[in-house]
Amino acid sequence: MAEQAYVLLSGGIDSTTCLYLAMKDFQGRVTGVSLYYGQRHRREIQYAEVSCERLNIKHHTIDITGIIPQTLLTDSSQEVPNISYAEIPGVSPAYVPYRNGLLLSAVTSYVAGQWVAATEKSEWAIYFGAHAEDARAWAYPDCTPEFIGSQANAIYIGTYSAVRLRTPLEWLDKAAIIRLGESLGIDWQQTWSCYVGGEYHCGVCPTCRARRDGFIKAGVRDPTVYAELGEK
16 A cells, blocks of 8 residues: 555644645545544534545544543533633643643554555654644643654654654744645635634634634635624
């Protein structure tokens, strides 16, 4: 079997950009992998499926509910803060303890199983969309270069050198990622960022604010409908 890429795909701007990069790097030998861990909504997974359908590639969902504790992203009774990431001191209220470690472990186990079953062995890759803004001030410690480096080593060693972790957005901010995605031909209307999960992006939660600011700074037209802004 030829080289393969598996993208940890949430359906948002960052992971969708990774998906398109993987398509370019691996000539379409790509699978999108999403994880359901009891999120407040499934909107992001639905958008991940749409992106994979558009690219005519496989999409797989892994259910790991019951492992991750109740937090802002898993407990719909908690109010989502209407602030930007810049206004959040220290650890983000949306931080799920060691979430990315769990997601990467689950994806790696799945990919390694596929690799073992393959008749022709070659090095495979997992794409992970962590970027500089999420790592800033250690708001999300599982997006930092320190975390990424340790996970990359663990994945490579734990798979008998069969799987590499790729983090092509690691040193980019949201605006740079949007500019990159624009050059790859991404349909931004087919991505989802909002924590709330309503009919439209709420427009005021931290991820919506980061999305809006990213498009403005990138100088790219934002096609997103934001409920709070009264846009239709």
